[in-house]
Amino acid sequence: MRITILLTSLLILAPPIVGADIYKWVDDQGITHFTQQPPMSQPAETVKPRGIKPPDDAEAKKQRESYWDAFKKDKSQTEPKPISAENQAIRQENCKRAKENLQKLADNPGRRMRDNDGNVYMMPEEQRQQRMEEARKQIKENCN
Template sequence: MRRMMILGSLLLTLSTTAMASQVYKWVDDKGVTHFGANPPQGQAATSVNTVIAQPKAAAKTATPTVPAVNSGEAEQKVIDAKVKQQVAEQATERKKYCESVRTNLAQLQNNPRLRTEVNGEQVRLGEDQRQAKIAEAQKAIKENCN
């Protein structure tokens, strides 16, 4: 019985490496990385090493190590942080813009006698000009501030 267990364990250990298939990595036209058992036709693909090295036995006095972050992952985190910052800045600018447009719309709707500066001179807006500016402001709010 013991011999059968040892033989079975040995066969199981050897069979996992025999069953491992080759894995290929390639990047498509859109820049997306793919992994697969068969490389694509007409594209360059690289073979990926799927063998996992056994960890070395840690010495009793060794301090636990922090796993090293892949440099690609670190670069991606930096890029993600920059994109998030840009999105936040754009959201802040859009919020300020929307607040300004809404304030202008309220002024246009509540004050029938408006003046604007044209070539350094104060000119009173006519009713049709005021209605046109109200429509422009409403359109800007509808397109940008929802």
């Protein structure tokens, strides 16, 4: 509630502030100041703020066209490229393997595995979940 009152008060007071004069003056120590009220003991120069010049129609049109050209260029770079027949066959094979791996991991939670030395061990649940997630990612990449 207080914030609303504060913001409303600022909006009511804003128009006089925007149209107010700005005074530039230098103090005894050589520091330049810009204030809304002139100092009592020093001479001050009135400064008119520079406004923002709206672009002319030709300039605005040129700017819009350059933005549009950049947009079209970016869009063309993100469009998917056609997949060759060889790559499509590889993706289908990878899709098939990923689905088989996911099915095996889902069906056998206590599955025995062999390490590189030929030793048999039980796959920990955390590792099983991680491999299932990897299989899902491979399916998403290769099966669509």
